[in-house]
Amino acid sequence: MMIFSLIAVTAISSIFVIFPEVTQAQTEENVFVTHNGKVVKTTGEVIDPLYAEATMEFDPMEYLRDFDYGKTSPLPDGTTLREYTIVAEDDKIMEVSPGVFYNAWTFNGSVPGPTIRATEGDTVKINFINNGSKQHTMHFHGIHPAEMDGVFEVVGGEGGQFTYEFIAGPAGVHPYHCHVMPLEEHIVHGLYGVFIVDPKEGREPADEMVMVLNGLDTDFDTENNFYAANTIPFYYQHHPIQINTNELIRIYVVNMVEFDPINNLHLHGNLYKYYPTGTDLVPSFYTDMITLSQTERGIMEFEYQYPGKYLFHAHKVEFSEKGWVGIFLVSDSEQETLSLTAGDPNEYGT
Numbered sequence: 009m010m011i012f013s014l015i016a017v018t019a020i021s022s023i024f025v026i027f028p029e030v031t032q033a034q035t036e037e038n039v040f041v042t043h044n045g046k047v048v049k050t051t052g053e054v055i056d057p058l059y060a061e062a063t064m065e066f067d068p069m070e071y072l073r074d075f076d077y078g079k080t081s082p083l084p085d086g087t088t089l090r091e092y093t094i095v096a097e098d099d100k101i102m103e104v105s106p107g108v109f110y111n112a113w114t115f116n117g118s119v120p121g122p123t124i125r126a127t128e129g130d131t132v133k134i135n136f137i138n139n140g141s142k143q144h145t146m147h148f149h150g151i152h153p154a155e156m157d158g159v160f161e162v163v164g165g166e167g168g169q170f171t172y173e174f175i176a177g178p179a180g181v182h183p184y185h186c187h188v189m190p191l192e193e194h195i196v197h198g199l200y201g202v203f204i205v206d207p208k209e210g211r212e213p214a215d216e217m218v219m220v221l222n223g224l225d226t227d228f229d230t231e232n233n234f235y236a237a238n239t240i241p242f243y244y245q246h247h248p249i250q251i252n253t254n255e256l257i258r259i260y261v262v263n264m265v266e267f268d269p270i271n272n273l274h275l276h277g278n279l280y281k282y283y284p285t286g287t288d289l290v291p292s293f294y295t296d297m298i299t300l301s302q303t304e305r306g307i308m309e310f311e312y313q314y315p316g317k318y319l320f321h322a323h324k325v326e327f328s329e330k331g332w333v334g335i336f337l338v339s340d341s342e343q344e345t346l347s348l349t350a351g352d353p354n355e356y357g358t
């Protein structure tokens with residue numbers, strides 16, 4: 009405990025030395041020394057976690073299967089209105105790994121923001137409130153009018169508001185993100201999330217999950233220091249995702265890694281059907297490996313035949329060794345069914 013405290017104090021003190029003061033929003037370059045002694049320049053804002061009051065917690069297991077369907081109400085023409093309130097902030101500090109602090113910019117207090125879900129043809133209404141110190145917007149990928157694109161209608165900080173309203177479509181999985189310049193900075197700090205549009209006819213029932221592939225530039229040198237599926241490096245390796253044999257798994261995967269031109273996803277002991285962008289109901293590939301550029305995304309579907317532990321990870325090994333790796337823990341659904349029915353006195357008669 010002593011040693012841990014000492015390490016923690018040393019780590020925090022070294023951050024204090026590296027970031028001696030909270031700098032104000034500015035456009036001139038800051039020159040500073042990173043954790044590993046490299047001297048770098050950045051126009052980004054450097055916040056000292058010791059002096060930041062707003063900390064945030066993020067639970068990747070909860071995020072994985074959490075879908076925000078909004079507040080629904082019927083419209084006179086028989087279609088559905090879905091309303092969401094999204095609040096942007098840019099002062100949160102998140103401990104992404106022990107002793108590693110990150111100035112997270114958030115939609116509704118998390119990175120990624122909430123997974124917004126609607127059905128094709130629904131009217132989506134987003135009440136956007138910018139409580140950050142900088143200008144932010146919400147730019148959705150998909151089809152919508154120009155003035156709903158979240159690019160030119162910049163929303164000022166300290167309470168600025170804008171209402172985005174459009175018809176959800178096309179069916180598929182799309183990213184949303186802030187589109188204020190410098191874009192790279194606004195994205196890499198965490199202002200992004202997933203927008204799922206379900207086809208009108210629905211999809212086959214499945215155990216559904218969202219995986220946002222992200223990178224964390226913790227020392228502001230425009231290179232990622234950590235990689236992850238859903239923000240926390242190595243999280244699903246230490247907390248395997250529990251699934252069952254012979255059960256359809258559907259993953260909505262979105263690549264939001266900046267700085268590196270590609271990312272990829274390899275699944276062990278299995279292959280998956282892959283639907284690029286999720287816009288077609290017929291899969292384009294049956295593979296164990298996809299490669300994704302920035303904001304490329306799609307839907308993966310698979311079932312495990314055999315129980316056990318299976319890795320999934322970037323096959324760009326640098327990324328997996330810096331955190332983008334996880335485990336599916338597959339339970340035998342047959343055995344579970346057997347053990348449940350074995351105790352049923354009506355099963356064999358009395």
Ligand SMILES: [Cu+2]
Nearest residue numbers: 144186188194
């Ligand atoms: Cu922004």
